Amino acid sequence: MKKQLFAIPDRCTGCNRCAYICSASHEGVFSPYLSRIQINNFASRGYSVQSICFQCSKASCLEVCPESALYKDDGVVLVQRDKCSGCGECVSACPYGMIEIDNTGGVRKCDLCGGAPLCVEECFTKALVYCEPTADLAKLKGAQLRLRSQQGSPGEKRFRLGKALMDKARSTEEADTAQKN
Template sequence: MTKILSLAPEKCTGCRTCELACSFQHNQEFRPAASRISVLTWESAGVSVPMMCLQCDNAACVKVCPVGAISKSVTGAMVINENRCIKCKMCVIACPFGNTTYDGSSGKIVKCDLCQGDPACVKFCPSGAVTYKEAAAATVSKKKAFAAKFKDLVQEVSE
């Protein structure tokens, strides 16, 4: 069975250790801008939410890529073939959650690749807000419900 990253915003302390672990895993440097996970914080509400690619079943990023540079790996992650990618940023625009980004320093499109099945963000999260578990039906439903709720919250905040 496929494993997925599961987020528990109520456990997130906003420490951003996941961002540092991710950037170090992928770039051997502590640079949150290069991280494939980002922690969004609403200080007025006292809420921090770790966000990364949701590895959608019907991924918009895959649909809009004009050169077919994004595909699903054996771990279930949507990965970018850097040799095919033309950096058009259509995938960045298409992601409804903003979880595919462009790193100007490296000139690459970045998105969570699940660290080939051993996510660094999970290993180093001190509060257990990010976990990697089997995609049981209940877990998938919880993730989709949270994503819908988060989308509504983002729309409220941006208005």
């Protein structure tokens, strides 16, 4: 099997190191706003959730692009910048909010750093892993993939996904605690 990027929210501290390294390597500045990975911090609940591009096997962003600017290479959805018109169809189509229009009018999305994601190297808690899927990681990713959102801005979609993952983790923790008592 091929390596995949996995996000393990229960390990995320919300430090944004992954977002800083991503923006620095792709944009030349330390700005989480310009990163291809985004962190939802729910400070009052003590929880953080990473939003990543899942490189969907049936990528709706790729399917709707009228310019064929998005394509797949070895399982990774990539952008041909010279073909992108900046129409935003892919932005609307992504149910996870992981494609955005950048300041040049093109789109910004994760390219897995050519197969060596820097975000993973920078994540000291191992909340991001890049490996062949195990049964547990595949189950986790499957649960995350089911939490789609068709409406709203990319930020709103990421927030809803993060909140749903946080609520699910909290309800699982409460059930585990109740079972132990």
